[in-house]
Amino acid sequence: MQTKTPIYDFVSEYIQNDMSRLHMPGHKGKNVLGCEERDITEIDGADYLLKSEGIIKESETIASSLFDTACTIYSTEGSTLALKTMLRLAMQYSDSSHFRILAARNVHIGFVHACALLDIDVDWLINEELDSLTSCMIIPERLAAFLKQMEEKPDAVYITSPDYVGKMADIRGLAEVCHAHNILLLVDNAHGAYLHFLETSLHPIDLGADLCCDSAHKTLPVLTGGAYLHVSKRMAQTYCDLYENAKKAMSLFASTSPSYLILQSLDLCNTYLSSGFPEQLKNTCIDLTSLKNRLEQLHIRSYLYEPLKLTIDCTSFGMSGTETAAYLRQKHIECEYADNYDLVLMMTPKNDIRDFIRFENAFSALTKKTAFQRDFPVMPKPIKACSIREALLANSITIPTEEAEGCICACPSVSCPPAIPIAVSGEILTKEVLQIMKFYHIQTIDVVRK
Template sequence: MPGHRSGHSWPESIRTRLASLDTTELAATDDLHQPTGPALVAMDLAARCFGAGRTWFLTNGSTGGILALLAGLVGRGRKLILPRTCHLAVSHALALLDIQPVWLEFSRPVSPDPLGFLPVVSARMVADAIALHPDSVAVFLTSPDYYGRCADLAAISHVAHQAGMLLLVDEAHGAHFVAAPGLLPQTALSSGADACVQSAHKTLPALTQGGYLHVAVSLLSRDPRTAGRMTAALRIFQTSSPSFAIAASLDFARDYLEQHGQVQIENTLESIQRLATTLWPDYLVSPAAVTPVRGEMRDPLRIVIRQREPLAAPATQLAHQLGLQGIDIELSDLTRLVLIPSLDQPGHDFERLQQVLSAWLESPHPDQPIRGLDLLQLEQRWLELLVQPPERVLAPGSVLLEPVDTAAIPLAHSAGSVMAQSLAPYPPGIPLLLPGERMDRQRLDLLLALRDNGINLSGVDHDSIRVVV
């Protein structure tokens, strides 16, 4: 995991004691579901560090946290305003809780940013959705996104609160923001969000599945039932045997952030700046400073690399090459690489990355030519279809959770069929179709072209998909 670099980011005392930290509820260890001792102290320290009124440790990742957040603060059958570009966990929450989605409308034409494929939600879009659906309970957003782009949460929380709605944020990729104010974007909580979830394992030295769920001071004082609701929801969506090893790593990550975060972030930003300068103009690398652009911010620690144009090959090929050289990346879409540095990533790793990227441009790589469409056109079409909901025939919950008849059919012959499961081109793993939605010709053509260009299709098994019959 990028957060801890195979344990290299941890001191010996943690690296060698993981097995002994894997305990159950004992007098000395406390109960993570009902903390009264050391676990409570650790969670309170985390709440203080992250500026929350109350923090819960997540041991089933942001996935469990998102399910609990929506169960605890939105509830069954209610209306929720959100973009189509949310993580799969959100669509599962919609299905389980029978939440009615109000999809945010992106103003057309949407076009991908060279350094971030996904569009950013604006306060204007949220205000428009609120005007049409004033009976919604909350607004749910992902910020930052996989590319480090952040929405203007301060403006959005203002709009949501004026309408009496909550702002809930999937901040899975932003657990580190609190450590270096000014150098990194503002946190969701300090921008007025009512609650958020963070995956600690993505950007902090914590074990996989470690995360935090934070609720703002203001929400706890406005509605004292909130803490009880969150605790109850977490009991449903997290295991009854939460991992103390993960919890201990969350406590360590918080301490690390407080002790060393600022300095490590400054060092890493310097390395990213050097990388960007050395690779220019062969590659465009995301800026190593917070860059406010039209109300949007970018996490400078998220390294996004775009090949120079004309693009020689899909970025998936370049990602493969990096993998062969032992450089693990977070994701590659058609034209960009996304890398998450650890907070203590050594400088020589950046030099090696630069060498491999420079060598790639010199080497011939026509072995897997771009198929079908020009990559930029393909990306444009992908984005347009991603933000536009297809026809919904059945509620996702009735497809996933009721005994409907389904069958596997070849993807190539699926136009017109109703999906029995989500279909998400990966990366970035955002569903193009949810259960109960109809596959149309445009989406099918797009999926086939993406597959031909190295994008994995999650939900397609041996060229077949499961549909409702």
């Protein structure tokens, strides 16, 4: 069992020594919220996240061995920071003078921001048959066909898996295609930190991804903001200094004051992961499967595309996802995400039996309506007018969506969650795109000033 928690221990000792804190932060360790005592800064011995050589490096090494990676680095600003770091790191190891990436369209907004800051050109992988805003499943054959017809090969492929409704890509197959073309596979695994600890790992790094980011805080007991950037052993066979370069890459985007509360939380999570977590995870997966089966008996359609995410198809009982979320709220249940059709619930071993019972009771008491069909508007092919960077950094104005036809998208309007843009910076806002925005209730949009 892994019991070393160097960051947490350092802070505990600092508290015991009863020091006068003549340094930041301004609360001086005096409790207002209740956690200030543990909130320190880069004092002597506390190491520095962006150039770690001491306790932080030691803790990251423990995380790396738990996730079986070449190296793992912590982020205290979520996967949003980790994915920017991942893109910069991939860029650093590419031979081409202008880094290009091929990305499945359902990217998180942080990806668009990173492309603007790093001036990355993106080719989009779109799946017209299956796409909704949240999902863009790309099968290996489709990736292979797409790469074949590209005149200039990308430097990396970027996939979001699991996506917001839990759908998971065939990472093993996609990695094989990428590696056959000598292309890196980058995965936004924000929703899947726990996947490594299943009986059979489904974690992207174990399935062949070169780099991936995990939001520890989404599925593990870590404070909001705690995340990992993982580098695969395969990538480390080809490239050197990945740990040091990942830190340099992170420094471009990160605050110089990383939260020590979040670092301690990541540190303690290592012990949690190595003390019975796989067993607890297995039990939660079993509980979720039986919950799904009981919903089925109530004629409620639901999916466990991803083992810890229960996605309920609310059309199966004639309600919208948002309507169902409002109903559940009255029953003291807050869900993760809801849209016109679906409702997403995220569970972990930290959910107790009461949560499951409440949920089942709420659905047993639900007055169902007539089921209806889904009618997703088809995602049109994007039409590019200028680069993401040009558009996102241009002068822009905010206008009502219905007046935006023909304009160029500056800063994408996203609802959060899922923070996935419908139109990306630099694209022309066509009638079809605006219809989709209307479908997702987006009222205003930033457009490039003419």
